Amino acid sequence: MEATEEEPLYVLTALLLTPAQFPSVLGDDYPAACGRLGLEPYAEGYGLILAQDGDGARWTVATEDVTDVACAVAAWDCGMEYDLSPREEVVTAVLPGWPLDVAVAAPGMPAPHDPEEAEEALAPPDTGTWGAPQRRLGADEIALRWAEWREEVEGSVEFAAEGDGPGGRLGEVLGEARDYLETPPPPGRVRSAFASGEARTLRADGPGWSMVARTDDIAFVLLDEEPGEVLPVGRGTALPELLAGLDGLALRPAL
Structure with missing residues (x-):
């Protein structure tokens, strides 16, 4: 091109x-x-x-x-x-620049570098620190490798209940996600993608948090204030209704 x-x-x-x-x-x-x-x-x-x-x-x-x-x-x-x-x-x-890492390389090309004339170039986030971009990348990884993460927590970690978590922050997160059902968030805050069977993989984000869930299973929450921590949320009685509601308003890829 x-x-x-x-x-x-x-x-x-x-x-x-x-x-x-x-x-x-x-x-x-x-x-x-x-x-x-x-x-x-x-x-x-x-x-x-x-x-x-x-x-x-x-x-x-x-x-x-x-x-x-x-x-x-x-x-x-x-x-x-x-x-x-x-x-x-x-x-x-x-x-x-590039906003994220690229795994492929063009044969015979010089090593990738920022243009010399650029005062400021796009760059992938530093994986050695923790913040909103790293939190969202972590949620991407969980969505991509759901089965592995699900197996890891099964039987080895107690599921957090609503209101548990650091300083009760987890219950604040679920409350903010529930608020989306009443006041729709900006486009893309809630997304739905294919999963196995008839389930959907849900992704919801908000100020300082990301949630990944399957409509037929549990959820995982990541927080800006908890570097690298992944908090599993048990299905319980409230989560299924929340996930169904979020899936109802979620945007879905055309393909």
């Missing part, structure tokens, strides 16, 4: 930035994620392309052609080739 006629960019990977599906490292909700990149939170969303120029400099390209990026991601996930090269007229922004 080309950022300009003079500067070709080589695509490494791509991802979606939509109300229902966005890199959670960027923010607790879709408007916050767009704001991190200086983009308007349009309902249609964007595609994000992570690329390098001929010198190896990192660039993030935001495109309005969400369908093209979604097709590319789906093809790559299936091991198929897809030429992702958005037209110049659909490119919204070309930003220096």
